[in-house]
Amino acid sequence: MKNKFLLWAASVLFVITGCTTDVIVDEKPVTVNGRKITLTASMPNEASQTRLSLEQEAGTKNITVKWKAGDVVQFFFKQDATLVAGTPVTLAETDITMEGKKAAFSLEVPTEIDEQSAFTVYSLHGAEASVNGGKINANVSPVGFKPISELTDVPVAGKVEVAAGASAGDVPLAHLGVLHCLTIRNSAEAEWVVTPALDFVNAEDAWFYRPDVAGIPYYDLVGETVEFLPGTPLSPSAVTVPAGGSLQLVQWVMPNTNITPEIWLTAQLTGDINVVSSNSKPARSTALVKGRAYHLYALWEGTSLNFTDDTFTPPLAIDELTLSGDLIHAADGSGFIGVVYSKGDGKVYYNAAQTSGTWVGETDFGTGSEARVAVDRSDHPHVVFKTADNKIAYLRHNGTAWSSPVYIESNDAGACSKPDIDVDAGGNAHITYTDTRGQNGNYTDHPDIMYAVNSSGGFVKTVIHNGYYE
Structure with missing residues (x-):
């Protein structure tokens, strides 16, 4: 017998002031077959392959993540050794309230799940995922830098334990990654077509999961571990920074436990020409924290590329x-x-x-x-x-x-x-x-x-x- 869930989830505010962030936690009753469960939602920094919209809050460095009609959320049901994917839910405009801050989901319990016994529901938004044995593997490959308006990939995940006959439970949603926010100012007289990336010396110092010879990074929602499986990496796309203008870019990554080392900004130009920033950003003292965003600023002067502060003042020689x-x-x-x-x-x-x-x-x-x-x-x-x-x-x-x-x-x-x-x-x-x-x-x-x-x-x-x- 199929039964319906009604789930509510809140959007999040990405506060990116260098290394500071705020995490908004919200609560909304969730109805499960007449039983009520309180869902606590705390959205992560970014997601992968979703339609969540990102907007920068005027006058601040805060980035607001909002639900959008057409967003798809996947649900997985686990009961003892049984693990099965539910039917993905696509949001309609009527499912979204509070100016995109909340969304309601109506679910059906798969027939493989006995509703009279306890079970767990896993939710995922913003990443491709599938069931493999006893794992729910979500693709957490990094996303290349792109304009903030084009990044619709911000993975969030959570789970709720539904006890037999229980009337309440909590479902915390958590960010799976962080945002690198890069704003480039182009002071040259011509537009700049470029594919930017952050570079560092030693591959083992990578502070986020990225494809390597072992394959693509996948995060198991059940075991909460990352493994590398065969797959094709995503290729970053070029962006165009207008002459005399600026462009804000964002990149989603899932951090590991490494501390960000000294980094340089690289720019691949047309014709496979590579430019490396004349200066670098020093190594951080602490690891990145999921659910946070980190701002970087750079200035292109036509022949030289430099990291700057948010005033885009060229560094001294x-x-x-x-x-x-x-x-x-x-x-x-x-x-x-x-x-x-x-x-x-x-x-x-x-x-x-x-x-x-x-x-x-x-x-x-x-x-x-x-x-x-x-x-x-x-x-x-x-x-x-x-x-x-x-x-x-x-x-x-x-x-x-x-x-x-x-x-x-x-x-x-x-x-x-x-x-x-x-x-x-x-x-x-x-x-x-x-x-x-x-x-x-x-x-x-x-x-x-x-x-x-x-x-x-x-x-x-x-x-x-x-x-x-x-």
């Missing part, structure tokens, strides 16, 4: 950066120049000017002077300086944080000064400096030139010039 202090020493790495400097307060500071036209951020090493910097083959800076108590302080950055200082002291209660530093292929520091009493025993009344190396772990010091024989 590295030689246009201004240092707030007095430069002591500098050393270059790949894409940056590390500098040590003072600010008239008796302290030593470090910063790095990037070729993207931005500073990495200032580090205060405390009281000191006579600083020097070197950069190793891994682009990690090493700094030495004279401390207030006449020692040589050494610090190294490991790519994430600075080490605690290691101090080189006088051999015989003298004073150390004038350090210099170089780094070998193994990342070992080689430091020269002056010690007023570096020579032990006789002939200690003249400053000596010292050499220290930490290739064995701690620093080993050697007198390389006895000042007595000067």
